[in-house]
Amino acid sequence: MVTVFYDSMCPLCVKEMRKLSSWDTEGALQLVDIHQGDFCDRFPHVDPSSANRILHAQDSSGQMVYGLDATYVAWRAVNKGYWVKWLRWPGVAWFADKLYLFFAQHRYRLSALLTGQARCQQCQLK
Template sequence: MTGGTVNRTIYPLTLFYDAACPVCSLEMDHLRERNRDERLVFVNIAAPGFDPAIYGVSYADMDAEIHGLCADGTMLRGVEVLRLAYDAADLGWVLRPTGWTPLKPLFDAGYRVFARHRREISRAAAPLIHAIRAARARRKAAEMRACRNGACDIHGHDRSTS
């Protein structure tokens, strides 16, 4: 964790991401689907009227790499934010190796290269992104059709008892 602070209050973690970036948006959609405990809050920095100054960060910095605001007010950025987001979504095992001491500098540098070129990567990956989004939409539609009388289990909560 940044700054060596082990006891800080992390969640809810606010994720500042660029929804105009298809790769970034796809990843946040995936995390949003798994955000069952509402440990993540999503803020689109590309939204009209978004003002990063209220967080003490410039738009250029937020656009350069993902930022996350911990519940205790600590602002983080880069792979550390993704590790915490994946932990919140019960997928921490996926990014755990990115925090291992011998590998961390390589993953951090790799992420910075990705972040710098994410728009070009999004354009190149557009067919794959479209296919993933279409598959997710089909799955969601099937889940909605499976619901009967408002008693389906959506995000682990039985709507019939809400």
């Protein structure tokens, strides 16, 4: 199982988690809202402020992965890894990581542009 720690206050982030959830026909993902009241008790190894800056995931072997590596692990878990695998290719990964960090830093503004909503009060996945 892959555990993805996501920002439920980001409309674009929630939209991606909804899509991943819809593809997860085998129960391969656990999607965890970093803003849940008991988050720190349930996941003491994950710093919520760090997870709020960059996507965090724990792969099926228990290893923590971050950013686009987390995205790739999540998409691979739902058999869609081939859609994003190219983002991890040598030469491409460096540029993709820079673009991801820009996106992560500006995700609320980008959400406002793309969805009309900058933030939500813990958007629901369903």
